[in-house]
Amino acid sequence: MGFIFNILATAAAALVAAYLLPGVSISSVPTAIIVALVLALLNTFVKPILIMLTIPVTLVTLGLFLLVINILIIKWTASLVSGFQVDGWLAALLFSLIVSVVNSVFHGLAKRSEA
Secondary structure: OHHHHHHHHHHHHHHHHHHHOOOEEEOOHHHHHHHHHHHHHHHHHHHHHHHHHOHHHHHHOOOOHHHHHHHHHHHHHHHHOOOEEEOOHHHHHHHHHHHHHHHHHHHHHHHHHHO
16 A cells, blocks of 8 residues: 555656646656656666666765766656656756655655554
């Protein structure tokens, strides 16, 4: 049940980000769910490998290179999912930040309702 909630929360967060950002578009709710699934897969399997390969750069930049990795994951997702478009690196960065914040809010509300 937790995985499904995470996917739906990420899909909702992606829709919020697409609504707020002019450089991001998601064509439909099913596309948002596919975006959430692809993001989950890339963040689970590809992102750790990228982090391990870029440890020296990440250390030199005091962790800021992790933002570049997030941008690459978002841009890769946009290239894999038709109906999801991200125009530019700044839009990808802001999309990543908004999705993270909205996801945090959803998870905080879910924990509060469990208590």
